[in-house]
Amino acid sequence: MNVNKNFDAIVVGAGPSGNACAYTLAKAGLKVLQIERGEYPGSKNVQGAILYADALERIIPDFRDDAPLERHIIEQRMWVLDDTSFIGTHFRSEEANKPPYNRYTILRAQFDKWFSSKVREAGALVICETTVEELLLDGDRVIGVRCDRIGGEVYADVVVLADGVNSTLARKAGFHGEIKARDVALAVKEILFLPEDVIQQRFNVKGEEGVVIELVGKVTEGMVGTGFLYTNKESLTIGIGCMLDGFKSNPKRTSPYVLLENLKRHPSIAALIEGGEMKEYCAHLIPEGGYNAIPKLFGSGWMIVGDSGGFVNAAHREGSNLAMTTGRLAAETIIEARVAGLEMNEKTLKAYKDKLDASFVMKDLHKYRDMPEVLHANPQFFTTYPGLINRAAQTMLTVDGVDKKTKEREIFKSFRGSRGVAGLLGDAFKLWRAFR
Amino acid sequence: MSVVASSVNIEEKLFQNRYRVDSGRPHIRIKQPDVCANECVNQACTYICPASCYTAEGNGKVTLITDGCLECGSCRVVCTEFQNVDWEYPRGGHGILFKFG
Numbered sequence: 001m002n003v004n005k006n007f008d009a010i011v012v013g014a015g016p017s018g019n020a021c022a023y024t025l026a027k028a029g030l031k032v033l034q035i036e037r038g039e040y041p042g043s044k045n046v047q048g049a050i051l052y053a054d055a056l057e058r059i060i061p062d063f064r065d066d067a068p069l070e071r072h073i074i075e076q077r078m079w080v081l082d083d084t085s086f087i088g089t090h091f092r093s094e095e096a097n098k099p100p101y102n103r104y105t106i107l108r109a110q111f112d113k114w115f116s117s118k119v120r121e122a123g124a125l126v127i128c129e130t131t132v133e134e135l136l137l138d139g140d141r142v143i144g145v146r147c148d149r150i151g152g153e154v155y156a157d158v159v160v161l162a163d164g165v166n167s168t169l170a171r172k173a174g175f176h177g178e179i180k181a182r183d184v185a186l187a188v189k190e191i192l193f194l195p196e197d198v199i200q201q202r203f204n205v206k207g208e209e210g211v212v213i214e215l216v217g218k219v220t221e222g223m224v225g226t227g228f229l230y231t232n233k234e235s236l237t238i239g240i241g242c243m244l245d246g247f248k249s250n251p252k253r254t255s256p257y258v259l260l261e262n263l264k265r266h267p268s269i270a271a272l273i274e275g276g277e278m279k280e281y282c283a284h285l286i287p288e289g290g291y292n293a294i295p296k297l298f299g300s301g302w303m304i305v306g307d308s309g310g311f312v313n314a315a316h317r318e319g320s321n322l323a324m325t326t327g328r329l330a331a332e333t334i335i336e337a338r339v340a341g342l343e344m345n346e347k348t349l350k351a352y353k354d355k356l357d358a359s360f361v362m363k364d365l366h367k368y369r370d371m372p373e374v375l376h377a378n379p380q381f382f383t384t385y386p387g388l389i390n391r392a393a394q395t396m397l398t399v400d401g402v403d404k405k406t407k408e409r410e411i412f413k414s415f416r417g418s419r420g421v422a423g424l425l426g427d428a429f430k431l432w433r434a435f436r
Numbered sequence: 437m438s439v440v441a442s443s444v445n446i447e448e449k450l451f452q453n454r455y456r457v458d459s460g461r462p463h464i465r466i467k468q469p470d471v472c473a474n475e476c477v478n479q480a481c482t483y484i485c486p487a488s489c490y491t492a493e494g495n496g497k498v499t500l501i502t503d504g505c506l507e508c509g510s511c512r513v514v515c516t517e518f519q520n521v522d523w524e525y526p527r528g529g530h531g532i533l534f535k536f537g
Contacts, residue, residue: 037525039456043533044507108537129529148527166509168525179513186510188486190449191536235536248480248514256486261444280536281449283486283506285513 007033007156009334010145011124012132012169014041016320017306018162019115020059020327026122028335033154034124035147037131042112044164046284047320048189048228048237050212051106055321059328060118064100068110070232071210072101075203079268081217081227082390086268088215097209105210105230105237107191135159135173135302141345142173142301158301158344160330162323165285165307167295175302176295181245182376183289183310185225188256189239190264192276196234202272203231214317217386219263221254223247224375224382227263228317229272236273238264241286243376256283288314291369297356298349303330311361315368315435322361329355367436374434380427384418446488450504458530462502464489464511465522472498476518481511506532 011022014036022034038044050073056063074096079088096102120126136144136153144155161169165184170176203211213229220227225242240259247256263269287293287310294310297303305311306323313322333352334344342348356362375381392411396404415424466472472479473496481490487504490511505526512523525531 037528039529039533042537044531045537046534047537049537109534110536112537131525131528166512166523166525168523178519179509181513181516184513186484186486186508244484244510244513247484247510248478253480253483255444255446255483255488257446257449257488258444278449279452280534281452281506282534282537283508283510285508285510 005144005155005157007031007125007154008338009033009158009160010035010154010156011160011162012145013162013164013306013308014038014116014119014126014128015045015112015162015164015306015323016115017308017311017323017327018160019112019119020055020324021160021162021305021331022124022126023059023115023119023122024328024331025334026119026124028331029123030335030338032124033156034119034126035130035132035145036116036126036128038128040113040128041116041126042109045108045112046189046282047108048230048239048317049106049108049111049320050230050317051104051111052318052321053100053102053104055324057100059324067114068106070105070107071205071208072096073103073105073212074205074209075211077211077213079213079215079217080386080389081215081219081266081268082387083218084267085390085394086215086217087390087393105212105232107232132163132169135169137173140300142299145169158303158334158349160327160334161302161304161308162306162327163308165287167304167308170295170302170304170308175299175304179285179287180289180293181248182243183287183293183372184244185241185286185288185314186244186247186256186283187239187241187286188260188281188283189228189237190260190278190282191232191235191237191280192273192278193235194276198275199231199234199236205231208233216382218383219259219266220246220382221250221252221259222379222383223250224379226317229269235279236276238269238273243288244285257281286314286319287312288372290314290372291362291365292372294365298346298352300345300349303333303349303352305330311365313364313368315371316364318364325359325361326356329359329361368434371434374430378427378430380419381431388415388418446504450487453504453506454533454535455503456530456533457503458526461527462500463524463526463531464500464502464505466498466500467520467522469497471518471520476520480514481521484514485511
């Protein structure tokens, strides 16, 4: 046991993983200190943002009663953009329109503030406007944190690092190295305000029904990346993100906000966002290195949860649900260790990794472990194919006296010409293998 | 691209954001300005920074003004060859304050 201890546990950060962890710990009666550097929880946090209900339901079953939710998603569109066109799929279902809803759009600043109020109600001490500068170590054991306040040394049996993608504390302590540019995406986004009825009409929804559009294509200039457009109650969120090493090696040296502006001006997008009043511009790194980029997650007196541990399933655009789940599982590990009277050493906290392995978190990350590598090595999925597919549609749908058989041959020739037969088969195989 | 955003006014975007600037205490520093000027050819930070905090000056130097920083961390991560960016979070309560996130 820690002789100087002030708290059973310290949680650094008040995003989804930190809040899930602090809430679960406090609910179980532990003495918890949560430290957040923002003016209020959420003021430093950026996400698309889609909330997946399941992960939160397992922590706060009745969250729908008072959580600030924007729209529940009834329609998912996937678009592949060429310069002036898109081809895509829309999936819309009345099943998604029956409560309890599965997915919602949220505004993170408001949502995190709400989540934090629940953490306080559960009994945790939440301190804002305080940056944790470093971990306090006794040998290789973490015994507390030092904050940027006078006399800011606080001690606890265990420190949970929910400090976000930059993971500064674990890096400074030498638990893992610097993030690699190939393992993170840089995303930028804007929020555009529009009247509720305009959003409903443009996206063919009523009440609080919502639509999400995920897109790939030439807007990323060949970089591995995606764009998105989400409907909120009275606003739209539009954004684009690409792998950071892609930005670095892009010969056009394009700034992220220029990509965003190009996306906004794409003729398929411009009409949807027209007249929107921009009220905030955000940027954020997203850890997309997947399974192979996950650092060491626990040690004597410490655990890593959420973005800080790289818990994002990029293939399915999932992150906050992994964050909440890792936060909850870390908390449950601590609670069980206490009940068993165990010290919070590396051997005890390994139970956290076992819980992760048994959950969807590690199973999904493992399933898509080859995806980052496949996408990095095969930029044609973001350049050649969007062009080919859009031109194929253009060819088939243009009525110009050319017979359909000739058009089909022309399309096949364009595919074969760009990638070759072996290339086409190889691409199909690579995608299948990465997704299987 | 047929419609390309040739000039984007980043100041206009940042103007919509809320900040509490920690005057005189920048949270990011270029460790050795000479390295940027003499050794770094790419100067990737000057176009990758989403708030355009880094500027490539005519004389080959790179200057940094952190007031509009969005605290993403990209500048530190892209500076792989030289690791010339000293990057900390702002003091508690300072820096960008997202209204919507």
